[in-house]
Amino acid sequence: MNSIDTRTQILDIAQDLVQRVGVNAMSYQDISEAVGIRKASIHYYFPSKDDLVAALLDRYNDYFLRLVDGIIAQPDSAEVKLRRYCSLFEATLSSGNGDKACLYGMVGAELVTLKHPLVERVTTFYRDNEARLGQILNQGRESGEFGFVGDPQAMAALIFSLLEGGFLVARAHGGATQYRAIVEQLMQLVKG
Amino acid sequence: MNSIDTRTQILDIAQDLVQRVGVNAMSYQDISEAVGIRKASIHYYFPSKDDLVAALLDRYNDYFLRLVDGIIAQPDSAEVKLRRYCSLFEATLSSGNGDKACLYGMVGAELVTLKHPLVERVTTFYRDNEARLGQILNQGRESGEFGFVGDPQAMAALIFSLLEGGFLVARAHGGATQYRAIVEQLMQLVKG
DNA sequence: GTCTATAGCGCGATAGAC
DNA sequence: GTCTATCGCGCTATAGAC
Structure with a gap:
């Protein structure tokens, strides 16, 4: 099962890179150095870069929505659920160094440079x-x-845009602290 | 003053490109085709790409903040001022085709790939x-x-993150209509 | 100021040995 | 599956003629 491991390693590294620098600035060369294989080997798993990005988006979509559905299914108050949802984003922001954004937020910013099957995944x-x-x-x-x-x-719609934007802004200015303050302010507004 | 005109043309085209595809995907080649000069000539005005992006950010910063200060200086109600501020963003979204984001929003998404004097401008x-x-x-x-x-x-901080995020999300999903709905919802929350 | 020409690099991708 | 080797492209940037 070494092949599955390598494939997963490639996806993990690629996702980290996209969340930091974006799709366009992420390269097979960067991945190969981090994984410890030659870049030609990556083409064995993902023939084209679009294949790689598509796999990345699908995996993240499944992972993220499953977490969200898990939160919704719990017998918690709506406030707890909303706070947990916002924390899903924050966990990414805090993991590793503080310079990672939401995967789909980064891809959304570069939306115009993507080919069609990828655009639909984002929407x-x-x-x-x-x-x-x-x-x-x-x-x-x-x-x-x-x-x-x-x-x-x-x-x-407002909350989703806020969280995606809060992510990108916090990376430049204020970090996780600023993001948390924004979520707190949001909670006050939602409670009304 | 032909040189000033060419310089301005380069900046206009470059800004449009960055707002659509981002800094990394914007190239001297794209600019040269749109302006109608050879790409070597662009280096006469902006020796390096960082020089070009810095000039872009400075010009936009001055332009945008002057508009904002103009709005604040008027003897209007706070609601009118806030609505006008949000409209500044929307004007960009609607201009040309609907696939432009805020200049600083795009640059913010690619923040990690930027060199230091540019990062400070964004923050x-x-x-x-x-x-x-x-x-x-x-x-x-x-x-x-x-x-x-x-x-x-x-x-x-919440409103600013919301507007930057709303921009990027609206480009993928809903367009100017969705952005306007978000602003309307925001106004209701602010009035409380 | 604008041009032609070109250097030098990193990219995605492919062919073929092992 | 992973490798070496290489192709062709687009990029930023520079040199030098006009």
Whole structure:
């Protein structure tokens, strides 16, 4: 099963690189040095760079949405669920050094330079996340925990944009502390 | 003054490219084709790519902050000022095709790939914008227009992250309509 | 100021030995 | 599966003619 291990190592390193420097600045050369194989060997697992990025996005999508669904399925209050959702993002920001952004946030910034099958993955990820945020907000509205004004779906879109943006801004200015302050301010607004 | 015109043309085209595809994907070749000169001639005005990007950021910083200061100086309500501030962003999103992001948002996403004198410009731009948003929010708090809970400076940081993120997300999903809906939802939250 | 020409590098990708 | 070797491209940047 050495081949599976190598494939996973490549994906892990590639994801780390994309989260730091973006898709365009990530190269087979960088990956090969970090993994300890030659860059030609990477083409054995991922013939083209688009194949690699697609695999990256699919793996992250499955991983992330499964975590989110796990949070939603728990019998917790809506506030706890929303806080946990925001923490999913923060965990990435804090892991390793503080210079990693959300994978889909980075890819979204470079969206125009991507080919079509990749673009659709990004829009789908955004839509799915907003839908799940909407579920949490609806629960909070019904239970009376959340008293924010306006449409829950509009609020879900706002929160998702806020978290993606908060990630990128925090990297330049304030770091995890600033991100946490923003989430705290958000919680106050949602409770209303 | 033909030289000044050419220099401005280069900056205009380069800015448009960075807002669409990012710093790393923007090339002297792309610029030369759009301006109608050879790429070697661009080096006459901007010896290195870092020189070009620095000039780009400085010009945009001056232009944008002057607009913001103009908005703040007017004898308008805080709500009008905040709406105008958000519209500054939206104007960029709508200009040309809908696939442009905020210049500093794009550069922020690629922050890790930038050299140091450029990084500082980005952090300064973020800080200056949050400070000005804080001014507007304070005015609204004092006049009684804004009833949001929490610290105005934390709220300013939240709004700035939201607008930068809203930009990037809207490009992938929903466009100017989605961005406008987010701003509308924000206004409701700020009024409290 | 703008041009042609070119250097030098890193990139994604492929062929073929082992 | 992993390697060496190499191709062809696009990039930033420079030298020097006009």
